[in-house]
Amino acid sequence: MNTAMNKGSVRFEAVEKRFGAVVAIRSLSLEIEPGTLVTLLGPSGCGKTTTLRMLAGLEQPTAGRILIGGKDVTALPANERDVSMVFQSYALFPHMTIAENVAYGLRSGGMSKRQAQERAEEGLVQVGLKGYGARLPSELSGGQQQRVAVARALVLEPQVLLLDEPLSNLDTRLRRHVRTEIRELQQRLGFTAVYVTHDQEEALAVSDRIIVMKDGEIAQAGSPRDLYEMPASSFIADFIGEANVVPCEVVRAGDGRLKARLGGLTHEIRAGTAREGAAKLAIRPNAMFLGDRHPDFLDGRVTSAAYLGDHIEYEVETAFGRLFIVDPAIERVRPVSSDVGIGLHQRGVALIPA
Incomplete structure (x- = not known):
């Protein structure tokens, strides 16, 4: 052979x-x-x-x-x-x-x-x-x-x-x-x-x-x-892996970077081309973390929490709909119906082109 x-x-x-x-x-x-x-x-x-x-x-x-x-x-x-x-x-x-x-x-x-x-x-x-x-x-x-x-x-x-x-x-x-x-x-x-x-x-x-x-x-x-x-559409973002697709506002764009606002939360990400104004973000479940409510976080309320050994899967109701979150912080389980703040990690957030 x-x-x-x-x-x-x-x-x-x-x-x-x-x-x-x-x-x-x-x-x-x-x-x-x-x-x-x-x-x-x-x-x-x-x-x-x-x-x-x-x-x-x-x-x-x-x-x-x-x-x-x-x-x-x-x-x-x-x-x-x-x-x-x-x-x-x-x-x-x-x-x-x-x-x-x-x-x-x-x-x-x-x-x-x-x-x-x-x-x-x-x-x-x-x-x-x-x-x-x-x-x-x-x-x-x-x-x-x-x-x-x-x-x-x-x-x-x-x-x-x-x-x-x-x-x-x-x-x-x-x-x-x-x-x-x-x-x-x-x-x-x-x-x-x-x-x-x-x-x-x-x-x-x-x-x-x-x-x-x-x-x-x-x-x-x-x-x-x-x-x-860098998914090109909501379909790709949700099909390749899993993603929460949410509306946002691009408040600054240029030099391959942009700043997006989501409620009280602002986040800077890499983007090839973007214009200021209404857009959508694809947020991976493991790109979010939970904390106490804070002006710089997105407000939410836990609707479900499932312990899976090395991580906890949450569903959290927000002003932008229900978000699916995978959190490795197993030492603290946020109980159902508790109020939480949602923050974003640097990776796992992408702008979906209009």
Whole structure:
């Protein structure tokens, strides 16, 4: 198995997909650099899986072009696109050994049994499953089966590896472990990967770049940090992580900074472009802290408090609506119906463009 994997670029040029009268994808244009892991993220029905299936050749676009490694593959069938797909269900053959599963695509492509076996064993080493080749899928854990599915895709040395909700069948702790393994493997081998998920935390953890989709279009694209710290809309602010979106007044703006007023509270934040006047702030739950009422704080009243071990989750009623607050100060629980003041930390507050 070639450790210097193929690195194909991906380009969508004004791609549209219709199912009858329903427009699933609207004039989608995007580019994925070779050797990067890009995640298509969004709620159910946003078009991310349809986009992946068009890239794989499992769906044909109604309009536009798809290029892989600079080659127009729009009209090519799936088996001629030089991509491999890791499915949500793993799709392992239960009656075949692990090595036979990994070698299946190679044998189907005409490779000799011996050579395919050697490549399969190399593939299992790459994903940390050396010595597992003689076992059956039923003898492996869910995380190990997932790695087998990745190995089976990688031994084909595709230009692009496609992963469709690859962790959805795993429990929470195993998801975290396997997503780290996938990311480390991608960085070590340097292949291009397109990853589909609806899980925001998963996308933040594995991606070089995230493309957030909504209603068949790109809502925002950028690095995980850009999307989290500089959301372009209320939808992005609430979808990437969680945010309290509240109205504010920008009282001073310039030199990439602004000062916003929220009740009696004023806060200075970084902002690329902003004008004075009415605006909205996206405030992360952990960007707020509770104290006693004070003229420089936002007044509130606790409506719920839940102790979760290393933090307390509060809901606090304010003049701007109910705010969700995550407070690590577990030594003092603010009781329900108590009056509090809300302050802001420096990070975790962003201006949402008008």
